[in-house]
Amino acid sequence: MRLEVEGVCWSAAGREILRNVSFTAEPGRFVGLIGPNGSGKTTLLRCVYRAQRPSAGRVLLGGRDVWAVPAREVARSMAVVLQEASCEPGYSAWEVVQMGRTPHKRLTERLDGDDDALVAAALAEVRAAGLADREFTTLSGGEKQRVLLARCLAQQPQVLVLDEPTNHLDIRFQLEALDVVGGLGVTVVAALHDLNLAAAYCDEIVVLNHGRVAAAGPPAELLSPDLVARVYGVEAEVAVHPSTGRPTVTYVPGRREGAGSAGLTV
Amino acid sequence: MPLAPLLTGLAVALVASMVMAVGIGPVAIPFGEVWRTLLAELAGDGAGGPRAVIVTQIRFPRVLLAAVVGAGLAVSGVAVQALVRNPLADPYILGVSAGAAFGAIAVIVLGGAFGSLSIPVAAFAGALLTFLVVFLLARRGGRLSPLRLILVGVAMAALLNAATNFVVISSPDNAQLRSALFWLLGGVAGARFSWLVAPTLALVCVSGYLLAHARTLNCLSLGDETATTLGVDVDRFRRALVALVALLVGCVVAVSGAIGFVALMLPHAGRLLVGPNHRRLVPVAGLLGAVFLVWVDVGARMLIRPAELPIGVVTAALGAPFFLWLLGRREARA
Numbered sequence: 001m002r003l004e005v006e007g008v009c010w011s012a013a014g015r016e017i018l019r020n021v022s023f024t025a026e027p028g029r030f031v032g033l034i035g036p037n038g039s040g041k042t043t044l045l046r047c048v049y050r051a052q053r054p055s056a057g058r059v060l061l062g063g064r065d066v067w068a069v070p071a072r073e074v075a076r077s078m079a080v081v082l083q084e085a086s087c088e089p090g091y092s093a094w095e096v097v098q099m100g101r102t103p104h105k106r107l108t109e110r111l112d113g114d115d116d117a118l119v120a121a122a123l124a125e126v127r128a129a130g131l132a133d134r135e136f137t138t139l140s141g142g143e144k145q146r147v148l149l150a151r152c153l154a155q156q157p158q159v160l161v162l163d164e165p166t167n168h169l170d171i172r173f174q175l176e177a178l179d180v181v182g183g184l185g186v187t188v189v190a191a192l193h194d195l196n197l198a199a200a201y202c203d204e205i206v207v208l209n210h211g212r213v214a215a216a217g218p219p220a221e222l223l224s225p226d227l228v229a230r231v232y233g234v235e236a237e238v239a240v241h242p243s244t245g246r247p248t249v250t251y252v253p254g255r256r257e258g259a260g261s262a263g264l265t266v
Numbered sequence: 267m268p269l270a271p272l273l274t275g276l277a278v279a280l281v282a283s284m285v286m287a288v289g290i291g292p293v294a295i296p297f298g299e300v301w302r303t304l305l306a307e308l309a310g311d312g313a314g315g316p317r318a319v320i321v322t323q324i325r326f327p328r329v330l331l332a333a334v335v336g337a338g339l340a341v342s343g344v345a346v347q348a349l350v351r352n353p354l355a356d357p358y359i360l361g362v363s364a365g366a367a368f369g370a371i372a373v374i375v376l377g378g379a380f381g382s383l384s385i386p387v388a389a390f391a392g393a394l395l396t397f398l399v400v401f402l403l404a405r406r407g408g409r410l411s412p413l414r415l416i417l418v419g420v421a422m423a424a425l426l427n428a429a430t431n432f433v434v435i436s437s438p439d440n441a442q443l444r445s446a447l448f449w450l451l452g453g454v455a456g457a458r459f460s461w462l463v464a465p466t467l468a469l470v471c472v473s474g475y476l477l478a479h480a481r482t483l484n485c486l487s488l489g490d491e492t493a494t495t496l497g498v499d500v501d502r503f504r505r506a507l508v509a510l511v512a513l514l515v516g517c518v519v520a521v522s523g524a525i526g527f528v529a530l531m532l533p534h535a536g537r538l539l540v541g542p543n544h545r546r547l548v549p550v551a552g553l554l555g556a557v558f559l560v561w562v563d564v565g566a567r568m569l570i571r572p573a574e575l576p577i578g579v580v581t582a583a584l585g586a587p588f589f590l591w592l593l594g595r596r597e598a599r600a
Contacts, residue, residue, distance in 0.1 A: 046491070049491075049494070049495050050494055050495070051490075051491045051494050051495075070497075070499065071494055071497050071498060071499045071500075072497035072498075072499075073497070074497070075495060075496050075497030076497065078495070079495065080492075080495035082489075082491055082492060082495075084489075085488075086488065086489045086492075087487060087488050087489075088351070088353070088487035088542050089542070090537060090541045090542035090543075091484070091487065091541070091542055091543070095484070095543060096488070099481070099484060099485055099488065099496060100496070102481050102482070102485055102496045102497055102498070103496055103497030105481065107478045107479065107481075108478050155496070161495075
């Protein structure tokens with residue numbers, strides 16, 4: 001399913017956070033959203049998953065404006081992993097994953113064996129089957145993240161939106177999580193901090209800076225020392241990974257440019 | 267623990283408690299006699315006599331009302347704690363009980379223009395009017411934020427309590443003062459069958475709504491944003507919940523006064539038994555609340571007999587220590 005962001009603007013307290021942001025995630029493509037802290041990644045995703053209404057512009061899911069259809073219908077085709085996971089104490093990981101079935105069920109319809117099978121498969125997919133009976137709030141950050149990803153899988157989405165999905169995960173689970181997400185064959189839009197992970201997994205990267213799209217394109221064409229310097233104010237070398245053929249970014253410590261680090265370069 | 271046997275057990279406990287509670291009082295009536303009298307009354311061939319009157323006209327409506335009020339408060343407590351995502355909240359933070367109290371006290375003390383209204387009607391009107399004001403003031407930009415709801419509710423409650431206290435204190439009549447105080451502390455004494463209708467209907471409707479929306483309530487436990495991504499229209503759902511809770515609490519408070527702590531405590535007792543999943547919590551908390559208030563009312567009429575304690579004194583005496591224990595437990599976990 002295609003996800004289109006068309007000229008989205010958003011401002012809070014007179015400050016423009018997003019300015020005319022547009023990009024398209026074609027069906028089945030993995031689109032990474034990168035950019036420095038405060039560049040508007042999370043705000044943009046909140047507009048996409050319908051938590052806040054853009055002040056201008058539209059978000060189209062499969063050609064339909066997400067604000068023109070009920071939340072439940074959007075939720076049947078789009079699942080989201082948020083950056084901050086909160087949950088009242090007492091729910092088991094299994095119950096949290098079960099909640100992914102909510103948009104597919106009518107009010108009084110009970111969860112059945114098929115739902116249980118989907119929940120079990122989702123937990124197994126992120127190697128969290130052993131966590132099923134644990135209380136969610138007692139899990140480690142990484143375990144929580146995997147359970148939340150499992151909840152999204154149980155939701156059977158056609159578009160998956162992830163805000164920093166690899167936060168809290170150690171390197172193995174970062175790779176596993178992105179392998180799982182990339183292997184689903186659904187459209188993925190993910191805000192990522194790690195440029196190397198973005199380069200390794202994304203079909204396309206959208207670079208946000210100061211609430212605007214600073215650049216967009218396939219990683220191999222997009223990532224350059226010049227871009228990293230311009231957007232992050234960091235000196236970096238970009239090479240091609242010998243075995244994957246993907247670009248890799250190596251930072252050169254101690255040499256920074258831009259206002260934020262002026263004091264360090266005197 | 268599987269849900270069905272637990273619910274059956276609680277239902278049996280409720281019926282047994284009610285029959286026992288009807289028998290207990292200044293005039294003790296054996297349970298067998300209570301049971302026979304009630305069955306005879308149901309069959310329409312009540313034998314009459316003073317003991318039958320005590321059972322059917324005085325104690326039975328009172329015990330039934332205690333059960334309905336207890337269940338209503340517990341269920342509305344579950345709903346409010348879910349809707350403001352705060353386990354230490356109860357429906358009184360919506361200011362509804364303060365509004366009801368003001369309405370009732372105005373009739374008791376001021377009489378006059380208010381005198382034509384019965385106390386329950388005035389209390390219900392006070393509750394709903396307060397709720398409307400809180401609801402309108404808590405909305406901002408078309409959204410109902412839990413924090414604003416709590417803050418506006420607390421402010422309105424303080425204002426109305428001040429007004430109520432002013433009216434009570436400036437009353438020249440001691441008898442009025444006593445009846446006002448009794449109402450403020452709550453109770454189910456003097457219950458009539460006609461008082462049962464509105465709260466029972468409200469209890470059935472609201473419990474049904476909450477059970478049907480149990481999954482949605484669970485989703486709210488993950489936060490507003492996650493609930494949105496799971497297809498919940500959070501704002502609309504919250505508005506519906508607030509309105510239903512106000513209706514239920516308004517009906518309950520109108521006939522029993524402001525009974526404290528039940529709505530706060532019983533949801534937690536339910537969670538300790540069956541966890542936070544609302545499909546189990548709503549019925550379990552409701553039944554627990556009914557059993558609890560039936561016995562609290564027995565305490566209220568037996569502890570200093572032949573005089574009666576206001577039921578609010580007994581629930582608060584049990585509730586306050588429980589609340590402090592709960593608070594300590596939460597901090598120990600955090």
